[in-house]
Amino acid sequence: MRAHMTDTLRPRDYRFIAICALISGASLWIGVRYFYRAFPEASIDFQVTRESSQPIAERFLASHEIPISGYRHAARFQFDEDAKLFLERELGLERANAIMGREVKLWRWGHRWYRPLEREEVTVEVTPRGEIASFQHLLPEDGRGADLSAEAARSLAESFLVLEMRHSIVALEYLASQTQKRPNRTDHDFTWKYAGREYRGATYRVSVKVQGDRVDGYSEFLKVPEEWSRSYARLRSLNETTTIVDSLLFVLILLALLVTIGRRVRRKDVRWKTALVFASVALVLQFLASLNNFPLAEYGFDTKGSWGSFIGRTFLSALFSGLGLGGLILVLTAGAEPLYREAYPEHLSISRMFTWHGIRTRSFFIGSLAGITLSFFFVAYVICFYLAANRLGAWAPAEVPYTDLLNTRVPWVFVLFGGFFPAVSEEWMFRAYAIPYFRQLFRYRWLAVFLASFIWGFGHANYPNQPFFIRGIEVGIAGLVFSWAMLRFGILAPLVAHYSIDAFYSAFLFLRSDNLYLVTTGAVTAGINLIPLLVATGAYLATRAFRSEAEVSNAAEGTAPPEVEEPVAAAAAAPLPDYAPLARAAAVTALVLVAAGVGLALTAPRRFGDFRYFRVAARDAAGAAARFLTEQGFDTSGYRRATQPNERVDEVGAQYVYTSAGLAALDRIYSDPHLIPGVSWQTRFFKPLEKEEYGVATDPATGRIIAFRHLLPEEAPGADLPRERALESASGFLRDRGYDLAQYDLVETKSEKPKQRRDTQFIWEARKGTAGVVGDARVRLEAAVLGDRVGVWTQTLKIPEEWRRRREGQNLYSISVLAVRVLFILALVGLALGIVIRATRAGRLRWKLAFAVAGAAAFLQVLTAVNSVPEFLYGYDTRIDLRLFLVTLVAGAVMAVIGVGLSAALAAALVLACYPNADLVLRGDCRRVWATDAALAAVAAVGGFAILQALAAHIQARAASWALLEPIALPANLGSYIPAVTSLRDAALAALFYSALLGIAIHLWRLATRSWQRPLLAAALLVSLLPAGARRVSEVALDAGPSLLLIGFLAWLVVRYFRNNYLAYVVSAGVLATMRAAVSLQGQGNLTLTVQAWTLAAIGLGLVFYCWRRGRSAT
Structure with a gap:
């Protein structure tokens, strides 16, 4: 045994250990002293916990005689992310912390009681201070109740606000109302805003819902200005565009990695067992982490489906996500390991560094120590980086000092997965593979390190940090350090550091908990990398020697020599295949x-x-839409246009009519121009970065306008018409379009007051015995008056709520079909890849031909991308700069070309593998x-x-x-x-x-x-x-x-x-x-x-x- 222990610590190793201790100690001091200055937290006063808030919610429901016995209960912590971001950016964190949770009830314990397959459910939100911030009692659409007038319902709502919720009605300014006629009752919604509670244009509001003669809904919320939301989306679009472009570079690296796998498979130089081990760990951890989220997913349970289907969907989702991430790790390991092994023969082998022999080596000890030190250093570096960046104007949202993961069954699984997956996937991709690959490509090591580091860094640009490039620079610089550590100590050092950093961040709230179980499991899982280091240290102290590295290094494993293509004499043409003509x-x-x-x-x-005929061309439809808007008094000069075909059919509603009355009745509903024309040319008139736009639907057979919508910014000025005048305007508009409103009943009215105008929406429903009624399905007309102009006109189909719920809900059959379909596809893909890999190893696969097919497919995809520009332009989001949109468009198109080409190559390779003479x-x-x-x-x-x-x-x-x-x-x-x-x-x-x-x-x-x-x-x-x-x-x-x-x-x-x-x-x-x-x-x-x-x-x-x-x- 001692013959193998040929290495010991040298004087320079002791110096290295001392330096690591100093760096770790200094970094720890910086972390303890300055962490919260660099990363401030939102302030939450937890006077009640998740458990103690439940009785508060139950007492509130009991006082309102809302029974919850026999209902399932789910709970979670929640808050309005947009309101939080607005307050922090506009008021600063100190002022925002003073408001959030007090003046603005932002933080909430949500409690939900529900039954599968039943519409009725109850939700109550309790603040950490024990106050009721919201409740909602959902009733079936056909539930019975009173038919109160709007005035009587508003009086009831105001009494509730004063007597139950202790609001001063004098301090509330009435804003909006909505009235909905249900089959057996009338529902009303009312909204007020608090006078004096305005924060840079945001208003604090309360709403009350009256169902029949009962108050069944209440909510307090901060209404964020629409312009701010659009401005923030525009700001974030820089992050998102950077990430998409970086994703394209990631895809190119991944493509190169797949080519590497193909070449190494042919040389029989892929360590599939190693790849399967890492992939299996990823699969198991992701599967367990997904299942561990079950209590959180339960809060969002869709009552249209059965409980069994929910269980099945949750299990299958966990399984398929595990298979997907496990497959990704399999590919990354299979491609990165051979290139790393060939490029760095002096370092420990990935396949053997976690074996007992590998752990007992000096390189493992030094590499692990370097990784642990690097994790301490990274925390100090990030703190110093953001202390400096914040002084220069950088910004990031405050961390929330709570996570619902604390209430799951095995929260530490998330820590393991949160450390393992990013560490393995990113270190394999951007260190073990990208650096040697870029060096082969560009010759210069410094350039390879720079590219790999900053491609990795800007892959994190989608974080909300501002300016958009700050996170990319921060992580990119760290990537340079991680790359140096790999070159100096092997991949073990950045792997240990990466796991430790991500696991620590995942376990941070665990370590601050008062729960001993959470603290212990969080510490163990976050510091699990210390265990091999401690074992190596203990073994060294016991034996005063390390095991030899000769047997566990990359050099010991070796690499298969590259294939040498020997000149082959031109083969005689193969004889014609035996074939019997038909x-x-x-x-x-x-x-x-x-x-x-x-x-x-x-x-x-x-x-x-x-019935659908597209006689009218898209250009003519756009012209008809422009003429219509001009006739309505709208000026569309300077607006861009985009026209696309559009299907206007409600799938579930159409199924109801089809089942109830047959195909003829369904065709009548969706072909009559005065009911719901089923298809249209939809033309958008828009300006980049402006909210205001127009959407006009044109009948593709006749060129007749069949619907339109005018989107207005909430701050746009306009008239404040009373309901009667708005109704007169909307009714006149519909009559001019040929509708006989005597065949319709007005069933819904909604009035709301943006900043400088009043918008009123009306919905009519076809009366029984008219053409717009089939069974219990009814055609609805909608018209809205924005200020003093009609700004919305459309048609919809209303079917019984219960029928729709049964149709949309998932059951055991639907889950089983989806499961079999996905598993069948995965099995086919797995078998196909196995066939291709075996044929490649045997050297009988003509990859050049497969790549030629891929090139042709990619060329066709390029033509398709150019030909599809109108479709892309139609999907433009006016919140972002058009130039950024075009950048994302091009990046997405290039990725699509790569995807189609790669799929074509694999398809051709599969055919050639199964049928070599194809x-x-x-x-x-x-x-x-x-x-x-x-x-x-x-x-x-x-x-x-x-x-x-x-x-x-x-x-x-x-x-x-x-x-x-x-x-x-x-x-x-x-x-x-x-x-x-x-x-x-x-x-x-x-x-x-x-x-x-x-x-x-x-x-x-x-x-x-x-x-x-x-x-x-x-x-x-x-x-x-x-x-x-x-x-x-x-x-x-x-x-x-x-x-x-x-x-x-x-x-x-x-x-x-x-x-x-x-x-x-x-x-x-x-x-x-x-x-x-x-x-x-x-x-x-x-x-x-x-x-x-x-x-x-x-x-x-x-x-x-x-x-x-x-x-x-x-x-």
């Missing part, structure tokens, strides 16, 4: 299929949405052999899918009472400059991805030789195709039938037509996608779209004809 009967069958498909398609019943499709003589049958296969595929579509149309038309409604399908890529261009890109990618998917399915089917494997694959596939939105057995059955037919038809195509004809897979998928896009664009009554539709059809038919002729000429 018989004449196959051609007849294909023609019969396409004839039947076309015939059935022409005679199929109307489907929902067949590249024969590139040979002209092979294409000639397969071409005719590929054309026949494409014809059969198009015909078969047309038949299946016609069957779906028949089901939708004849089984409305039992079926799930298919959503409206807008014409393909209609929002782009030239829809046909993006449709061709879609078809090309479909040819690749669908043929790859079908190819791996066939490959796995052939590999599944055991009796249970094929039934399991088929069942998983079928369940994955089931609609998660179905809520009845009949809906599942009627959807499963076509899915089974689709699976069967695909299997028949493979056996009968595709077989070993690789060209048939690609051509059939491409032609089918092209023809579907052509059909969606054709028949719109728009010449431009019709030309593009026929162009797409000509391309699809031309490909079929080309294959047919090429094969026939060869014959």
Whole structure:
């Protein structure tokens, strides 16, 4: 044993230990003395705790005769983040601390009582001083109650404020009201603001809700000025843009890392066991941390779903997030470890440094000590950095001295995960991999260190610290130190430091707790890195020697030599593959299929949405919208325009009408221009950085305006019309649009007073017996008068609340389908990656060909990005500078190009791994052999899918009472400059991805030789195709039938037509996608779209004809 103990501490090591002790001691002194000056906290007076606030809430509910027996209870600490930020930035922390929790009841213990699947629930918020700050009693929409007038309800609300909540009505200024007519009662909401409680434009407000003749809601809140919120969002957009650009650099590094993995796999130089160990730890910690958040998630439980579905969703979410983060660590470790091992042979191996032998080495002792010292130094550095930065005007929101994690079952799991994941992921990526990779790329070590450090640093720019670059500089400088530590001591030193720092921050509130369990577990988990150091120290003191590093260094592990490509003589062309051409009967069958498909398609019943016609071009719709606004007296000069197709269908409401009255009634509701036109051209008129904008909906068939909305800043001036005059104005506007208001009842009125005007909103509901009523569904008209102008006009569909809740709530079926779908996809991805890795290791995968396919796919994605600029512009957020928006747009587009290219490369590689001779499709003589049958296969595929579509149309038309409604399908890529261009890109990618998917399915089917494997694959596939939105057995059955037919038809195509004809897979998928896009664009009554539709059809038919002729000429 002593033969291995060949190393001891040297004089310079003792000096190093002394220096570490001095640095740690000085850093600790700085931390204790100046931490709260650098990072001040919000002040909270915890007179009542989470537990002691619950009886206060229960007594309040008992005094109002609101029963909660038999209800589930959940609680959490909460506050208004926007109000906190506003007060801190505008008043300064000292003044804000004096206000928050006293004048402004910001901090609250939230208590919620609820029952799954029931609408009725109660929420009470108690301040840490024991005061009631808010309560809400939700009742079912059809719950019974009185029909008080607005005046009587306001009197009741004011009595509650004075007698119950001890407010002075004299100090309150009345602001807003809302009246809603329910089926069996009338509800009212009232809002006041406190005179004299204004803070730089923010007003302190109270609101009361009256349901029937009961006060069932109360809230105190700070109304933050809208302009401030927009200004702060503009400020934060600099942080977000910086982070997005940095994310692009991260993606590029990740792409390089994936290429490294591919090369190292081929050299058999990836330590998969090491990668799996780190990935497994990440998976377990994330899974446990997610489950540990269950009490916090319970507070947000959606009562539309069952308790079992909530449990299942929580468990699956924890599992899938664990798998996702574990997969990320697997990839990072697999790519970083071999490059680190090759670049730094003198340092400890990642695979062995945590073994008993590794811990007993001098390098482990020194590296761990350096890491611990570095963590102390980092805390002192950050304190000094922000003391200086704050003096120069830097700002960050105050920390809140409480976290709900203190009330979870095992809070220390969060500390472990919060230290482990960022430490491993970031150190692997930006130190172990990026530095040696950048050095290979740019030759200079200093440049490699600088780039890796500041790319890492600016990845933290999304924190709220201001100015936007301050966090990037702070972390980037720390990255330089961490990089030096890695180069000097190995990756162990920054890894230990990174874990210690993040774990300490996670456990900080634990260590300050009065609870011994929290203090102990927080200290142990935050300081867990000390355990190996203490073990190494103890072992050294016991033996006076370290173990030799020769067996655990990177040099000892070695690295596989790079492959040397030897010149290969040109190989003779491979013989043509054995292939039996299709018989004449196959051609007849294909023609019969396409004839039947076309015939059935022409005679199929109307489907929902067949009423939509985009005869009007986007430019003409924008012109009609501009003329409408001009007629209404609005000046749109200087405004930018963006127009996109828009679906105006309420999915759940449409399902209700479809189930209750069938397809004809549903089409009537969504095609009548005086009810709810189902589709539109939506045109935005906006100016960058300005709140005011216009949105106008135009009927795409007629060019008639069907809705509009005028967004006004809250400080915009305007008239203060009384309700009667506002109602007269709104009614006149609707009558001018052709509405007969005698067929509607006024059911809701809302009046509110922004700073310099009054806005009044009115909602009418169709009366029973009119065209706008189907069962209990009713069309609603909405019009709002902003100042003295109508500024809102739209239509909605109102259906029974309980029906909507049942439809939107998740149940065991929906959770099971989603779980099987995700697990099935993950299993396929895992199997696919395994196939690609094995083929790469065996050296039989032509990556150059896969990358050529990726390049073509990336080029098509670039064209699509340029073609889709109108869609991107439509989504512009006017709170941020347009130039920043364009930067994020370009960064996002580049990441999309990389993503599409990478996906295409993996798909092509998968095909080549499963079918090594699939590249024969590139040979002209092979294409000639397969071409005719590929054309026949494409014809059969198009015909078969047309038949299946016609069957779906028949089901939708004849089984409305039992079926799930298919959503409206807008014409393909209609929002782009030239829809046909993006449709061709879609078809090309479909040819690749669908043929790859079908190819791996066939490959796995052939590999599944055991009796249970094929039934399991088929069942998983079928369940994955089931609609998660179905809520009845009949809906599942009627959807499963076509899915089974689709699976069967695909299997028949493979056996009968595709077989070993690789060209048939690609051509059939491409032609089918092209023809579907052509059909969606054709028949719109728009010449431009019709030309593009026929162009797409000509391309699809031309490909079929080309294959047919090429094969026939060869014959």
